[in-house]
Amino acid sequence: MxxxxxxGFTLLELLLAISLVALITASLMxxxxxxxxxxxxxxxxxxxxxxxxxxxxxxxxVARSFLVHPEQTQRGQSEPAPVFLGAATFCRFVxxxxxxxxxxxxxxxxxGSEGGDELAVWTKIYRPQEGLAPTRATMRxxxxxxxxxxxxxxxxxxxxxxQSPAWSGxxxxxxxxxxxxxxxxxxxxxxxxxxxxxxxxxxQR
Numbered sequence: 001m002x003x004x005x006x007x008g009f010t011l012l013e014l015l016l017a018i019s020l021v022a023l024i025t026a027s028l029m030x031x032x033x034x035x036x037x038x039x040x041x042x043x044x045x046x047x048x049x050x051x052x053x054x055x056x057x058x059x060x061x062v063a064r065s066f067l068v069h070p071e072q073t074q075r076g077q078s079e080p081a082p083v084f085l086g087a088a089t090f091c092r093f094v095x096x097x098x099x100x101x102x103x104x105x106x107x108x109x110x111x112g113s114e115g116g117d118e119l120a121v122w123t124k125i126y127r128p129q130e131g132l133a134p135t136r137a138t139m140r141x142x143x144x145x146x147x148x149x150x151x152x153x154x155x156x157x158x159x160x161x162x163q164s165p166a167w168s169g170x171x172x173x174x175x176x177x178x179x180x181x182x183x184x185x186x187x188x189x190x191x192x193x194x195x196x197x198x199x200x201x202x203x204q205r
Contacts, residue, residue, distance in 0.1 A: 047189035052196040054119055054145040055185050058111055059200040061121065062181045064095040066106060067204065068128070081131045084178060086155050086171035089113060091181070094126050108134060112151070119145040119185065149186040149193050156180035177202045 068083055085092040090112030097107045106126040114120045122139035155171040155178040158164060171178050184197040 044190060044194075047187075048194050048196065051145065051185055051187050051189070051194055054187075055183055055196040055198040057144055058119075058121075058183050058185070059181075059198040061095060061109055061111060062091070062093070062183070063200045063202060064097065065093045065177050065202050066096040067177055068094050068106065068126070081133075082172045082174055083132075083176075084171055084173060085132050086153060086178065086181070088153060088169040089151050091153055091171070092132050093177075094132075108132065108139070110136065110139065111153075113148055114141070114143075117146065117148050117188075118143050119148045119151060145185065145187060147188045149188050150184075151186075152184040154182040156182070177204060179204070 065084060083094070090110060092108070092110040095107050095109045097104055108124045108126045108130075110122040112120065112122075121142045121144060122136050123142070124134055124139040154167050154169060156165060156167050157171070157173075157176065157178040157180070158166075159168065159171065159173055161175075165179060167182075180199055180201055182197065182199045184195065186193050186195045
């Protein structure tokens with residue numbers, strides 16, 4: 001007597017097939033998640049490197065600050081012109097350049113933000129009769145970083161000869177450069193704020 005043929009799967013075969021499909025799916029999803037995390041980590045690392053590079057570029061410029069004694073203008077100034085002008089969101093100074101991408105010699109330099117979301121540097125050949133007075137419109141602009149969220153600059157030194165060195169949010173001195181300058185840059189990247197900071201010592205030439 002013939003046994004009737006089976007139609008479909010047994011319960012054991014069905015459970016085994018479902019288990020295999022679930023195992024393969026879990027393996028694939030694990031690989032996809034691992035790849036996505038690696039990609040996000042790589043993007044975050046690149047974004048942070050970009051911000052740190054901008055902080056290092058700013059520090060490199062500030063480190064080349066040069067002590068000059070500008071001529072007094074004929075405008076009835078009651079106090080000497082500053083040789084380094086610093087605030088919490090910008091600084092302007094004269095730096096010594098060796099040339100290359102910039103002019104050689106003494107260069108008037110300003111570091112600050114433009115339009116609220118760009119970190120930029122403005123440069124111009126330094127002329128003693130102008131001092132630190134030229135406007136940004138007369139200077140050459142170079143953008144260091146876009147997507148800027150905040151720029152914070154602090155200065156360490158003795159603002160006046162009879163004062164003790166201390167950190168402050170500004171610097172205006174006619175005879176001395178700050179000893180240290182701290183730069184903190186925040187930028188918008190990947191839907192969040194990333195930060196980089198750098199502190200540089202200035203040689204008192």
